[in-house]
Amino acid sequence: xxxxxxxxxxxxxxxxxxxxxxxxASLALADQRVLLVDVDPQCNLSSGxxxxxxxxxAGDIYDAIMADDVGDGSAFVVATNVSGLFAIPADRNLAGAxxxxxxMLARETRLRRIIEPLRDRFDYILIDCPxxxxxxxxxxxxxxxxxxxxxxxEYFALEGLADLVGTLKRVRTVLNPALDIDGVLxxxxxxxxxxxxxVSRDVRSFFKDKVFHTVIPRNVRLGEAPSHGMPVILYDVKxxxxxxxxxxxxxxxARNGRAPQTASATH
Ligand SMILES: Nc1ncnc2c1ncn2[C@@H]1O[C@H](COP(=O)(O)OP(=O)(O)OP(=O)(O)O)[C@@H](O)[C@H]1O
Ligand SMILES: [Mg+2]
Numbered sequence: 001x002x003x004x005x006x007x008x009x010x011x012x013x014x015x016x017x018x019x020x021x022x023x024x025a026s027l028a029l030a031d032q033r034v035l036l037v038d039v040d041p042q043c044n045l046s047s048g049x050x051x052x053x054x055x056x057x058a059g060d061i062y063d064a065i066m067a068d069d070v071g072d073g074s075a076f077v078v079a080t081n082v083s084g085l086f087a088i089p090a091d092r093n094l095a096g097a098x099x100x101x102x103x104m105l106a107r108e109t110r111l112r113r114i115i116e117p118l119r120d121r122f123d124y125i126l127i128d129c130p131x132x133x134x135x136x137x138x139x140x141x142x143x144x145x146x147x148x149x150x151x152x153x154e155y156f157a158l159e160g161l162a163d164l165v166g167t168l169k170r171v172r173t174v175l176n177p178a179l180d181i182d183g184v185l186x187x188x189x190x191x192x193x194x195x196x197x198x199v200s201r202d203v204r205s206f207f208k209d210k211v212f213h214t215v216i217p218r219n220v221r222l223g224e225a226p227s228h229g230m231p232v233i234l235y236d237v238k239x240x241x242x243x244x245x246x247x248x249x250x251x252x253x254a255r256n257g258r259a260p261q262t263a264s265a266t267h
Contacts, residue, residue, distance in 0.1 A: 017048060017128050030249055035121075040094070056075055063076070065110045154195070189217050
């Protein structure tokens, strides 16, 4: 049975999309079948895996969300240039969904309806959320088993997290009782600054063992890879960014009892 994770944080630019793409590709490299689902109208995930403007003949995630009948969901899945890594891409039309969903029946469960039947075809399904707590993120939180929260190592990292934690509580009460926090991931870490170390300490004292040992460093290759439409393991597998996401994949597999834990970039 596949594990469904929403990569969410309503704060913008914290590394959600970078994490979905590169964790997904690293898991695929470890022989996992991985599906990436883009539910952000910015479509950064889709272009980051070379699928800008592309979709399956059945349509993109917007068409799937709006469709009355989505079958088993597989008609919306396309392959990426990484073996074992698949995606349901988004286009800018998804921006309209946030409003069009409002009057719809079962508006919070439209995404779950698409993804749940795909669970037994993949080992991991990663949903890349937009930087808001609107209906698209809500759909992701209802569709997933757990949330992966990337946190940018900067002064305001923890600010606004109370809103996210509050939303998780409400979703748990009403729509998805089993919803868990899978883990908190420190991103864009700069070990040379005291601030990075301070934020890391604060986050670990707040979220305790939910915080991944693996920390993602600030790495220019991670920023460059999406403009070439490929995950960093294809762009520069020897970069620190690639090593960090490969280590994160190993840590996640070990946590989920799917592989022995090996050395990882820990702090
Ligand atoms: N570890 C890193 N080192 C250097 N650059 C990074 C790193 N992680 C992400 N970036 C860059 O920072 C920017 C924001 O990252 P990303 O798009 O992953 O964040 P996001 O949370 O998905 O943003 P949004 O909220 O807009 O969806 C991007 O330009 C990305 O390439
Ligand atoms: Mg993003």
